[in-house]
Amino acid sequence: MAPLVQVSGLRVCARNDEDVDVPIVKGVDFSILPGEVLALIGESGSGKTTIALSLMGYARQGCRIVGGKVQVAGQDVLSLDEKGLAALRGRTVSYIAQSASSAFNPSRTLMDQVVEGAAIHKTMPRAQAEAKAVGLFRALALPDPENIGKRYPHQVSGGQLQRVMAAMAFITDPELVILDEPTTALDVTTQIEVLRAFKDVVRQLGISAVYVSHDLAVVAQMADRIAVLRDGEVRENGVTPQVLHAPAHPYTQSLLAAAAPATRDLGEGPAGASRRAAPLLEVRGLVAGYGAVGKDGLPAKRILNGIDLTIERGATLGVIGESGCGKTTLARVVAGMVPSARGEVLLDGKALPSCEHGRTREQHQRVQFVFQNADTALNPAHTIGAILARPLAFYHGLNGAARRKRVQELLDLVKLPAAVANRLPGELSGGQKQRINLARALAAEPELILCDEITSALDTVVASAILDLLAELRRELKVSYMFISHDINTVRAICDEIVVLYAGNKVEARPREAVSTPPFHPYAHLLISSVPRLQQGWLDSACARGADGLPVLSQPPAEGAELCSFLGRCSQRIDGVCNRLPPPRQPLPNGGNMLCHQSTAALISQQASLNCFEEVA
Structure with a gap:
């Protein structure tokens, strides 16, 4: 199978204050097969985003692509003129930025902005584009997919806006999509929803993708291959299991060591x-x-x-x-x-x-x-x-x-x-x-x-x-x-x-x-079990564990009562109790306390059945 993307000898320079070109990407080589997800990983300044943007023939202000070859879907990207690049960007290659909030126009509806790419590239009529957008909203697990497009950017959450931006990228059926740190600023429960949505859509559409990140645990859920970057050079490039479990380069080993923060020596503590x-x-x-x-x-x-x-x-x-x-x-x-x-x-x-x-x-x-x-x-x-x-x-x-x-x-x-x-x-x-x-x-x-x-x-x-x-x-x-x-x-x-x-x-x-010692408040348990692990397939198994739905309540929540704030999302709620009475604060055997009707014994039993303790050990 021929690669969809072939990069060889890519070099990018930035001009410093002395008006001298400084190399920031130094002869990078990699390829991406159709339907494959490649992760570019490394610390800040390693060249991840610069390399990803070069796949669209773009260099940020103060930077220049000075050498090498970039081929995407048979096109020599670096030889394209402005008209050719305009046709490539948003059509053959789409981009999902890190900050969705700064990528949207606050004065236009979400639907107007999602279908704009289809209008620019004349891929389909407006009505067809809107119907396709609704389908993408549904595939990306957005609430009320038929009507969410009528809202403005400030009327949806950060995680929802990130998924709307993905719909904007997918509307033109691109062959390659670049995801640039799309979940970095999201909390863990929102992150898992967004990751799940991205992965499902990439699978369904058979799109190739470049996933830029510094988070190896996230990359483990998304990528088929990982290219590890440092100082503008590829230090290691291999299939995901090999990079995660048998890294060859010392720098990759250091990234893996930093992925799970070690417990710090805090001294003697309060006297x-x-x-x-x-x-x-x-x-x-x-x-x-x-x-x-x-x-x-x-x-x-x-x-x-x-x-x-x-x-x-x-x-x-x-x-x-x-x-x-x-x-x-x-x-x-x-x-x-x-x-x-x-x-x-x-x-x-x-x-x-x-x-x-x-x-x-x-x-x-x-x-x-x-x-x-x-x-x-x-x-x-x-x-x-x-x-x-x-x-x-x-x-x-x-x-x-x-x-x-x-x-x-x-x-x-x-x-x-x-x-x-x-x-x-x-x-x-x-x-x-x-x-x-x-x-x-x-x-x-x-x-x-x-x-x-x-x-x-x-x-x-x-x-x-x-x-x-x-x-x-x-x-x-x-x-x-x-x-x-x-x-x-x-x-x-x-x-x-x-x-x-x-x-x-x-x-x-x-x-x-006692942070790893059950029982946990149901919400604390959700937080802990939503932290991605350095293990391929974790996202799919986590989704499977959470697929049972919520227990049905025989009565609606009592009006005016100070009920549990987590009631609507709790998989361990007690019908007839949680929906009628405010939760008590009860001591935990580990010296803490929680706001919950469930007994500690019941929580331990129920949470053990979800098989999540291994994730916090």
């Missing part, structure tokens, strides 16, 4: 004296949300519902849950960025004012926030030195030589060279920018740092280095963390205690040493 004193942070009965406040004093949209938690001095609390569960809102209330409607936030046993305008400079200094996206958190017009100098002047009154010396100390603390102080954020890698984000928080010399998804956009190698740094800073500086994530493996690697949020409710809490 006994600290436990006997007031906790560093205590949250009591916290209710918060957005929108107009009603007569009951509650916001129109409640995001957090009666949250209780504590963080001891020198401890790390992990907060996990899927998108929209209230993780970031919780951190923002603690930081004073969002007001609370009810409840208290106490620091050292003393209540903090609800919002930032009522807090003192000292209170702000003691609690610092590290944002998820370092690109938007750092002012692109200021040097790193100026960014770090500002909190030093604001909180500590440092200036002149003393301030410059402390900037150098902060850079050393986060393992960056002194020369970085003279550079702009745009000149740094994603991992370096996240270290600066952390250094800026450390400049205040806080007691508590709120880390909001700070590793979610980083590749596994860089994310592992950030986790190592956090653990080291905790041991050296005795700083405490609230670590927010949707990744159970990351939280398990760095935290003493883990709290699980669902729809604004704290449904489970447990110590780290």
Whole structure:
């Protein structure tokens, strides 16, 4: 069988500030057979996306394809003129980007944008394209496929928008589709739905695909072959089982080692004296949300519902849950960025004012926030030195030589060279920018740092280095963390205690040493069993396990009762109980607690029958 894609000797250069061409892709060779999925894997800057884009004859701003040969479906892509490339892109080769939200026009309906490719390439009339789009919506497991096209981008979730973008790519029946990190920003439960939909459609249509990712566990579910990239070169290229289980190159071995974050040494943890004193942070009965406040004093949209938690001095609390569960809102209330409607936030046993305008400079200094996206958190017009100098002047009154010396100390603390102080954020890698984000928080010399998804956009190698740094800073500086994530493996690697949020409710809490010990709250079990494994076929078996549906309720849920927020999705709900009564909070034998009607014995039995414990061992 002749390859659909043949790449040989591909070279791409980027022009640096000195107007000199620097090679970033260095003589890459690979091929893709019809119907085959090739994964391009490697850490940030390895050339994955640059190589994938070259299959459409495209090079990003500042880059040039300077050599080699790229053939797709018998066409010499690099020799095509603008008209030829326009005919190729979106017709022979389609592209699914990482960020669906930035790929859509907010002023046009989803259907208008999905069928646009068919109109541009004149592949079918509008009515036929719309009918085909509905079929793709159905194949991609989108809700209400007949009507979802009438919505606008902001009216669907991130996972749904990602699948709509796939429909846009598939509408023209391309022979090759490029999936560029399409699930990186999604939480695990949404990710598994999107992966399942992508895999099913690629299989049904017999399309070849290039899957760009830094996540080997995801790649294991999608790819027939894997090409491992580093510094613009292919270090290893083989069938998926061989690369995963018998990697030949040391770099591939290091990627596999970083795929499952190891448990970090967190030091001695909270001292006994600290436990006997007031906790560093205590949250009591916290209710918060957005929108107009009603007569009951509650916001129109409640995001957090009666949250209780504590963080001891020198401890790390992990907060996990899927998108929209209230993780970031919780951190923002603690930081004073969002007001609370009810409840208290106490620091050292003393209540903090609800919002930032009522807090003192000292209170702000003691609690610092590290944002998820370092690109938007750092002012692109200021040097790193100026960014770090500002909190030093604001909180500590440092200036002149003393301030410059402390900037150098902060850079050393986060393992960056002194020369970085003279550079702009745009000149740094994603991992370096996240270290600066952390250094800026450390400049205040806080007691508590709120880390909001700070590793979610980083590749596994860089994310592992950030986790190592956090653990080291905790041991050296005795700083405490609230670590927010949707990744159970990351939280398990760095935290003493883990709290699980669902729809604004704290449904489970447990110590780290019991994170793999059943029973689990049904939602926590869903989170854990949705984490992809480094095993081909895992996605299919996970889908099979979840194919039994939900138990039928004999009565509709009681109106007005504070019922379990997970009721509508729970496979372990008790008819006549869960749909009538609010769930109690009960202790777990491992020292944690959960919000559930089910007994611990029943949960252990039911969850064991699903055969998922092996995934969290």
